[in-house]
Amino acid sequence: MFWRRLCFFVFFAMVVSPAKATTVMSRLQQCPVCQKEFVTREFGSWFQFSEPERDMEGSLFSAVSKVKTCPYCLFTALPEGFERLETNEAVAVRQALKDLSKRVKRLPQMEQFQTTDGTSDSLLKLMEYRVAEVCDSMRKKDLARSAELAFAEYRISKYYPVLENFTLVTTSRLRATTSIEAALTGNAWTNRDKAFWTYLSGELRRCNGDVEGAVRRLDEAANSSACPIEIARWAKEQAGKARAGDTNSSLPNIKLHRDETEALLAELPAKLPRMLTAISTGQPSSEWLLSGEAKTWTNSRVNEMASKGNADAVNFLVAWLSRLTAKELKERSGSIGHVAWLIAKHRTLVDSALFQKLKFQVPGMRDVMIYAVQAQEIPQSAEKSITRGSDLDAVGEAAVAIATVHQDKAVKPLLRAHLKKSSGYGWVEAVGKFFSDVGTIDDIPALEASAKKFQPDRKKRFDWPDSSMREDIEAAILSIRLREVFAIQ
Numbered sequence: 477m478f479w480r481r482l483c484f485f486v487f488f489a490m491v492v493s494p495a496k497a498t499t500v501m502s503r504l505q506q507c508p509v510c511q512k513e514f515v516t517r518e519f520g521s522w523f524q525f526s527e528p529e530r531d532m533e534g535s536l537f538s539a540v541s542k543v544k545t546c547p548y549c550l551f552t553a554l555p556e557g558f559e560r561l562e563t564n565e566a567v568a569v570r571q572a573l574k575d576l577s578k579r580v581k582r583l584p585q586m587e588q589f590q591t592t593d594g595t596s597d598s599l600l601k602l603m604e605y606r607v608a609e610v611c612d613s614m615r616k617k618d619l620a621r622s623a624e625l626a627f628a629e630y631r632i633s634k635y636y637p638v639l640e641n642f643t644l645v646t647t648s649r650l651r652a653t654t655s656i657e658a659a660l661t662g663n664a665w666t667n668r669d670k671a672f673w674t675y676l677s678g679e680l681r682r683c684n685g686d687v688e689g690a691v692r693r694l695d696e697a698a699n700s701s702a703c704p705i706e707i708a709r710w711a712k713e714q715a716g717k718a719r720a721g722d723t724n725s726s727l728p729n730i731k732l733h734r735d736e737t738e739a740l741l742a743e744l745p746a747k748l749p750r751m752l753t754a755i756s757t758g759q760p761s762s763e764w765l766l767s768g769e770a771k772t773w774t775n776s777r778v779n780e781m782a783s784k785g786n787a788d789a790v791n792f793l794v795a796w797l798s799r800l801t802a803k804e805l806k807e808r809s810g811s812i813g814h815v816a817w818l819i820a821k822h823r824t825l826v827d828s829a830l831f832q833k834l835k836f837q838v839p840g841m842r843d844v845m846i847y848a849v850q851a852q853e854i855p856q857s858a859e860k861s862i863t864r865g866s867d868l869d870a871v872g873e874a875a876v877a878i879a880t881v882h883q884d885k886a887v888k889p890l891l892r893a894h895l896k897k898s899s900g901y902g903w904v905e906a907v908g909k910f911f912s913d914v915g916t917i918d919d920i921p922a923l924e925a926s927a928k929k930f931q932p933d934r935k936k937r938f939d940w941p942d943s944s945m946r947e948d949i950e951a952a953i954l955s956i957r958l959r960e961v962f963a964i965q
């Protein structure tokens with residue numbers, strides 16, 4: 477209840493109070509089912525950039541109302557329900573988690589996500605919500621808790637790469653609507669909460685295409701004396717839309733840039749062939765970066781195009797890596813791995829004639845690019861970087877990312893040996909991602925021992941980087957366990 481109250485408070489306070497910066501805290505939390513500790517994230521404060529979507533997406537309410545999962549036993553629930561697990565519920569949940577693979581509902585989309593993106597965040601979320609459903613069903617019946625869970629899943633589903641069909645969004649929206657309305661018939665919520673959820677059920681019905689049902693509920697919320705003012709205003713607006721037959725869902729519509737920057741970025745696909753020639757023939761950056769404010773966004777937009785399989789973009793990234801000096805590579809640590817990952821993923825698009833002509837500033841980077849394209853053995857220079865024991869350099873970071881794409885099990889013993897040594901932030905991130913995708917149940921003891929080395933100080937609100945490193949390792953443990961349960965390897 478505390479979290480929900482806090483969310484309402486901050487959500488309504490934001491309209492009248494000056495903005496505060498958004499801060500995220502990581503802390504150790506004890507799992508009420510297996511008693512082990514793991515790192516979770518919480519919001520310290522929240523900055524509302526713009527009005528939330530009409531289904532609350534983009535609000536603090538939606539930011540905190542996402543499931544968390546214990547990486548050690550897979551107990552999953554929304555934060556509020558996670559902490560309020562009763563003793564007899566814990567017993568029932570523990571029992572169910574033992575044969576979880578028989579209880580969870582598999583979805584065909586899981587296979588699709590796996591083939592297109594590896595173990596992506598979307599795939600993990602999809603699995604977590606399936607586990608949450610099992611845990612919820614083992615607990616004392618609480619219609620409000622189940623409705624809040626179904627609604628959280630619906631919001632998450634809007635961000636899945638839905639592969640050109642919206643089945644997941646529509647089915648989870650329908651399930652959320654049913655679940656919310658079931659809870660509204662009971663005494664689960666206070667009058668204020670009831671008005672809020674009545675509004676939401678109306679808005680979801682509108683998006684489901686049920687105009688009549690939407691208007692009835694939206695009007696009911698708007699006319700309720702317990703309805704918060706802001707929500708009553710929304711209810712009137714959305715009822716107007718429904719009456720006009722507008723059933724558009726409120727899909728994310730976040731504007732990152734000013735219009736002129738957006739216009740410059742829109743020219744990128746047409747300009748890219750010329751930019752590729754410029755970057756691969758040693759011309760100055762003014763020739764291969766967009767101008768104005770769009771300059772700083774060139775690379776991230778090229779990354780986006782590469783991830784969609786644009787050949788010019790993939791080759792541009794190879795040429796970009798070739799031009800970076802050791803110092804520049806170091807400054808960009810953290811993003812080099814992602815670029816290498818994209819290149820390996822789309823290796824068939826790399827133009828070999830162009831590659832031959834490139835002059836690499838760092839020879840080790842040329843070697844890892846050959847590893848990316850040919851998927852053979854990891855080069856010795858990268859192996860050295862991995863076994864050296866301190867933090868990874870850019871060559872090692874790229875190599876581990878490429879090994880993740882190739883599912884190169886030969887690299888695993890090197891990384892497992894490295895887990896025993898103390899290591900830096902860049903290393904843990906790359907290795908965590910590798911084990912998330914390639915790790916198996918036998919890797920868990922080594923990963924668990926490694927996670928325990930990072931003990932964030934409980935007295936500090938945010939003990940970085942220890943909490944963050946532990947989180948990366950625990951994310952790998954979670955991914956391995958979830959893939960095991962759903963038999964996705």
Ligand SMILES: [Zn+2]
Nearest residue numbers: 507510546549
């Ligand atoms: Zn647990």
